[in-house]
Amino acid sequence: MKISQIQKYVESYTELDLTTRNRERNHVYARAAYYYLCKRYTKVSLTNIAKSVNITHASVINALNNTIEEVFMYDQGLKALCDNFTRVFDEDTFEVNETKVDIVNENVDLKNELSIIKSSLIYQAMTKIPDGKVYKVIEYINLLNIEGIPDNSKGLKVYNGFSSVDAF
DSSP states (O other): OOHHHHHHHHHHHTTTTTTSOOSSHHHHHHHHHHHHHHHHHHHOHHHHHHHTTSHHHHHHIIIIIIHHHHHHOOHHHHHHHHHHHHHHHHHHHHHHHHHHHHHHHHHHHHHHHHHHHHHHHHHHHHHTGGGGGGHHHHHHHHHHTTTTTGGGGOEEEEOOSSSSSEEO
């Protein structure tokens, strides 16, 4: 979210130009709502928020500490503006976060499937190795540190048709 988008949102609702220097209540309240939304939904500094409407950062701090409470108490229109913005923005954020969770879960599933495939391929390859060479292959694999190989606690046995060997 950019502060220019928030500024257009507030200006279109209030039909005021937030950059004009005016001390009338409707202007002060509209700017306070703008500061509130910018601070809450962006990571822009108070100085840059102030510069966007041609004032000092101290005015932004004052509005956030004092004026915004009055806005929410006495101007139901601007309160609704902030609430609606919050609702719309939070729904978008929720959808984005839900999508991220789905992607992460899919990634975990794919990694698990890949691990199983690697393990089965290694198992298949190990069954084709003659008895005397299995330990050399295991040492080589350990040197390569290949992922997906079962650890010693599983006690995988490799059968090559004639005898079994504890592979891991």
